[in-house]
Amino acid sequence: GEDVEQSLFLSVREGDSSVINCTYTDSSSTYLYWYKQEPGAGLQLLTYIFSNMDMKQDQRLTVLLNKKDKHLSLRIADTQTGDSAIYFCAAYSSASKIIFGSGTRLSIRP
Amino acid sequence: GAVVSQHPSRVICKSGTSVKIECRSLDFQATTMFWYRQFPKQSLMLMATSNEGSKATYEQGVEKDKFLINHASLTLSTLTVTSAHPEDSSFYICSASGGGLSSYEQYFGPGTRLTVT
Numbered sequence: 001g002e003d004v005e006q007s008l009f010l011s012v013r014e015g016d017s018s019v020i021n022c023t024y025t026d027s028s029s030t031y032l033y034w035y036k037q038e039p040g041a042g043l044q045l046l047t048y049i050f051s052n053m054d055m056k057q058d059q060r061l062t063v064l065l066n067k068k069d070k071h072l073s074l075r076i077a078d079t080q081t082g083d084s085a086i087y088f089c090a091a092y093s094s095a096s097k098i099i100f101g102s103g104t105r106l107s108i109r110p
Numbered sequence: 111g112a113v114v115s116q117h118p119s120r121v122i123c124k125s126g127t128s129v130k131i132e133c134r135s136l137d138f139q140a141t142t143m144f145w146y147r148q149f150p151k152q153s154l155m156l157m158a159t160s161n162e163g164s165k166a167t168y169e170q171g172v173e174k175d176k177f178l179i180n181h182a183s184l185t186l187s188t189l190t191v192t193s194a195h196p197e198d199s200s201f202y203i204c205s206a207s208g209g210g211l212s213s214y215e216q217y218f219g220p221g222t223r224l225t226v227t
Binding site for chain 2: 043
């Protein structure tokens with residue numbers, strides 16, 4: 001079945017860009033997502049990209065998709081303290097289920 | 111955007127009792143609802159998928175007799191943890207799709223933290 005992997009931690013300085021990377025295994029995944037989870041809260045859908053797209057930008061967020069390598073990234077420009085959270089990469093698998101990665105904990109240092 | 115609520119947000123119960131968690135779609139009709147479980151500092155694991163008016167489909171390894179799921183209406187699904195034990199303590203999150211949303215669009219509730227003492 002689908003497997004989604006991402007690094008567990010990322011620390012960036014406030015004002016810098018954050019780049020969170022993710023790989024997935026199911027090449028037939030049609031949609032790929034980025035969710036944000038703040039402590040004790042549910043998941044907030046940040047953005048998603050369809051598999052026939054290479055890039056999607058929405059304000060400070062840029063998603064890049066390399067379908068050949070099955071690699072997805074999320075870039076957050078001008079990272080702020082409010083961006084501290086866990087970011088989950090997810091893929092809509094051929095089994096019509098959303099499969100989540102383990103989450104990347106983003107911490108911001110002053 | 112589509113809004114999904116969960117109730118309660120936090121519950122503490124004693125071992126051996128049952129607890130019910132509600133998931134509601136507030137502004138759309140959810141033909142499909144999903145229940146996930148999240149252990150501390152871990153990812154979300156899909157427990158089951160429920161379609162309105164039919165039996166839930168459980169993922170491998172999830173006990174259907176322990177985690178009872180009912181999706182009796184297009185806006186409400188419930189998860190009942192029966193005879194709860196401390197190892198059932200977890201964060202339970204539901205999501206919903208349908209009502210004009212494509213199946214790849216799922217909106218998540220805020221989660222319910224269950225603690226079994």
